[in-house]
Ligand SMILES: [Zn+2]
């Protein structure tokens with residue numbers, strides 16, 4: 001990953017949101033920012049527990065819940081049973097490949113994606129646009 005991330009910077013971000021920047025929380029946030037794969041909590045746990053062994057699943061779940069509550073990350077529910085997480089909270093669309101299951105960011109602005117907008121008297125705070133199809137890698141290498 002080319003993007004330079006500093007643990008000190010992340011630590012400041014967490015403190016600003018009123019979250020104590022524990023080592024595990026920092027690692028989880030760092031993982032989400034470095035991996036734009038929109039991982040599930042299980043994927044984060046599997047990857048990070050190799051690197052920082054005394055990590056528990058509960059810590060991962062609780063940290064994600066806390067980040068979500070404070071608006072540091074967003075939750076993607078493309079499939080009901082599979083919640084994914086994204087450290088990019090700017091409004092953007094997501095594309096899920098039905099072949100490999102990868103979730104990719106798309107540079108299209110969903111139509112009503114202006115947070116805090118009022119539509120017909122209702123205050124809109126979130127708008128998610130999920131697209132599905134076959135990604136370009138799977139199109140190039142179709143499964144036999
Ligand atoms: Zn694919």
Ligand SMILES: [Zn+2]
Nearest residue numbers: 086088094105
């Ligand atoms: Zn995204």
